[in-house]
Amino acid sequence: MQTDIYYRDITKSDNLEDYLLEKVEGAVQLFFKYDSDAHLTVRVEQERHRSQTRKPSYTCEVILKPSRSRNIIKVRKTDERFRACVAKTVAALKTQLERRSSKKAQHHRRDPMIGYWPTVEEEQAVA
Numbered sequence: 001m002q003t004d005i006y007y008r009d010i011t012k013s014d015n016l017e018d019y020l021l022e023k024v025e026g027a028v029q030l031f032f033k034y035d036s037d038a039h040l041t042v043r044v045e046q047e048r049h050r051s052q053t054r055k056p057s058y059t060c061e062v063i064l065k066p067s068r069s070r071n072i073i074k075v076r077k078t079d080e081r082f083r084a085c086v087a088k089t090v091a092a093l094k095t096q097l098e099r100r101s102s103k104k105a106q107h108h109r110r111d112p113m114i115g116y117w118p119t120v121e122e123e124q125a126v127a
Contacts, residue, residue, distance in 0.1 A: 001025070001038045008045035010058075020044065020086065024062060027090045031097045037067035044086075047078075058082045060089040073097070 005020055024042055032038045040062070047057035057080055064073040075092045079085035118126075 001032055001036060001040055003040045006043045009048050010044055010046050023086055023090050027094050028064065032066065035067055039065040055080050058085040060085045062089055062093055
């Protein structure tokens with residue numbers, strides 16, 4: 001899986017990059033274990049404009065492009081704390097992936113033959 005990280009108004013450091021890779025790739029790793037051509041883009045930015053509270057605001061955006069599907073998964077969250085912003089984004093990304101999971105979609109289907117017991121006439125017709 002190819003991962004790109006873009007920073008805007010945030011000082012890039014190795015610790016920050018490792019933290020983002022660990023959190024985001026860790027959330028996506030199980031879903032895209034066999035999809036080596038998937039493309040993951042992470043954008044992190046600090047709001048430059050002054051707010052009334054004079055505290056910085058962080059935005060984290062994750063765009064995931066699977067190679068086998070045309071659907072793009074995009075999640076964007078904002079918070080006043082950087083780690084909370086990343087945690088919200090990762091949680092929302094996991095939720096999106098669980099909704100799109102084919103295993104989960106098939107889970108609620110019910111096989112009509114489960115719990116089926118043949119009647120006495122049907123057993124006698126077979127025998």
